[in-house]
Amino acid sequence: MRPINCFKGVLAVLLMAGCQTAFSIPPVVTPPVKDGSILVSNAEGFKAALKTVKPGDEIVWKNGTYENVALTVNVSGTETAPVTLRAETPGGVIFTGLSSIKLQGSYLAAEGFAFKNLDTSVKNQILTCAKGSSYCRLSDILIDGTGSEVSDIDTKWVNLYGHHNEVSHCTFIDKRNMGCLLVVWMEDGIIPRHLIADNYFSRPYTHFTDGGKARNGQESIRIGTSDFSLNEAGCTVRGNHFYRCDGEQAEIISNKSCGNLYTGNLFEQSNGTLTLRHGNDCIVRGNYFLSGNRTEVGGVRIIGERHLVEQNIFLNLTGSGYKSALCVVRGESNAALNGYWTVKDAIVRDNVFVDCRYGITVNYTGRDTQDTAPQNLTVSGNRIVSSKSFMVPVQVIDGTVVKWENNTIYGGTQQGVSLPATSVAPEIPDYSKEIQSIREKAGVRW
Numbered sequence: 001m002r003p004i005n006c007f008k009g010v011l012a013v014l015l016m017a018g019c020q021t022a023f024s025i026p027p028v029v030t031p032p033v034k035d036g037s038i039l040v041s042n043a044e045g046f047k048a049a050l051k052t053v054k055p056g057d058e059i060v061w062k063n064g065t066y067e068n069v070a071l072t073v074n075v076s077g078t079e080t081a082p083v084t085l086r087a088e089t090p091g092g093v094i095f096t097g098l099s100s101i102k103l104q105g106s107y108l109a110a111e112g113f114a115f116k117n118l119d120t121s122v123k124n125q126i127l128t129c130a131k132g133s134s135y136c137r138l139s140d141i142l143i144d145g146t147g148s149e150v151s152d153i154d155t156k157w158v159n160l161y162g163h164h165n166e167v168s169h170c171t172f173i174d175k176r177n178m179g180c181l182l183v184v185w186m187e188d189g190i191i192p193r194h195l196i197a198d199n200y201f202s203r204p205y206t207h208f209t210d211g212g213k214a215r216n217g218q219e220s221i222r223i224g225t226s227d228f229s230l231n232e233a234g235c236t237v238r239g240n241h242f243y244r245c246d247g248e249q250a251e252i253i254s255n256k257s258c259g260n261l262y263t264g265n266l267f268e269q270s271n272g273t274l275t276l277r278h279g280n281d282c283i284v285r286g287n288y289f290l291s292g293n294r295t296e297v298g299g300v301r302i303i304g305e306r307h308l309v310e311q312n313i314f315l316n317l318t319g320s321g322y323k324s325a326l327c328v329v330r331g332e333s334n335a336a337l338n339g340y341w342t343v344k345d346a347i348v349r350d351n352v353f354v355d356c357r358y359g360i361t362v363n364y365t366g367r368d369t370q371d372t373a374p375q376n377l378t379v380s381g382n383r384i385v386s387s388k389s390f391m392v393p394v395q396v397i398d399g400t401v402v403k404w405e406n407n408t409i410y411g412g413t414q415q416g417v418s419l420p421a422t423s424v425a426p427e428i429p430d431y432s433k434e435i436q437s438i439r440e441k442a443g444v445r446w
Helices: 043-052 432-441
Strands: 038-040 058-061 064-067 070-073 083-087 093-097 100-103 108-111 113-118 127-129 137-139 142-144 158-160 166-168 171-173 182-184 195-197 200-202 221-224 236-238 241-243 251-256 261-263 266-268 272-278 283-285 288-290 297-302 308-310 313-315 326-329 347-349 352-354 358-364 378-380 383-385 392-396 403-405 408-410
Touching: 038 043, 043 058, 043 070, 070 083, 083 113, 100 108, 266 432, 288 297, 288 432, 383 392, 392 408
Parallel strands: 038 058, 058 083, 064 093, 070 100, 083 108, 093 113, 100 127, 108 137, 113 142, 127 158, 137 166, 142 171, 158 182, 166 195, 171 200, 182 221, 195 236, 200 241, 221 251, 236 261, 241 266, 251 272, 261 283, 266 288, 272 297, 283 308, 288 313, 297 326, 308 347, 313 352, 326 358, 347 378, 352 383, 358 392, 378 403, 383 408
Antiparallel strands: none
């Protein structure tokens, strides 16, 4: 279900051989309708099935196309015997219009469905793990907004409440109405600890204001809100492929909570950044950022305290300012919860930057109220390679004090600082296998 596209990089070792061909994703083996499974094909049959289902049972929806079907699974399974709602054949059940699935219990799974021909004229949440849910899984589900009407109505395609829920191996294509695509909602007294893994996101459409500025609220993922931003979420975002996620043109992922892990994701040709907008103590580790020679492609933006950004690969990124490959933002001395909290005790280490227009930018600001430089920032063990003189490997604004340790800088023109540089370009590994592996694993498996 992913688009076939060409990957173009600057270094020969990072070039793929021509255009991508079909991905070698192992097919999902369609399980037989086992004894005790309940085969349904309409809302009435589904409601009747819920009255008899018990842990370990599955409700199998018969292949076909169905319009305006809203399903709520309000039972519970157990850790060893979940209750499963699945398509008879993965991808063989297509829901249209205002259809939706809500999991409202514990140890539930929904898998193998497709949502197409969406009705965007009315607010509708398509996939939800409801309040009070736990250990539920949404997997191998496609939501395809291609051809749907452009709409100002704010709708979230995926809503995660409760705790320890999972969204995995799903494909999300072309959301054309307003609203974040996937949201983790914070609740009093609950640490979500959700897993968002091996999904494919593509959101090329952008809503603009009358003044031509991209409107806020078009992120692909948002974890938390400003009001709850100092609460722990403890979510893991792993192995996802973000391709042309241009929606907001600022934040591809908006982190607004504490203690989240972003690891092993691929950001490709997406206009914006992985933004640690609010919250503290997050880890950004082992991700890949590729521009594909598109403009305004950034990497990671840091705001807040005790964040760790390590072992990421930034290749040929074209953004500047907030969209630098790595931007450490100037804070506000009296920041509100929705403001810019001062960066404190952040560590940026062991990352690789290759031919980025701006590599590491420190103390960047976009507002007069941002008056506080980063404090106790450590930048160590990074390799920054710039093959052109107009490239800026390091930019430090207003003489901000930074702990620079054991970085290797080659080429380009430094701004606001003069760090030791090498005359010999460091060796850069070939990351093409790792990048292709993420592409192949992400999204539905049917």
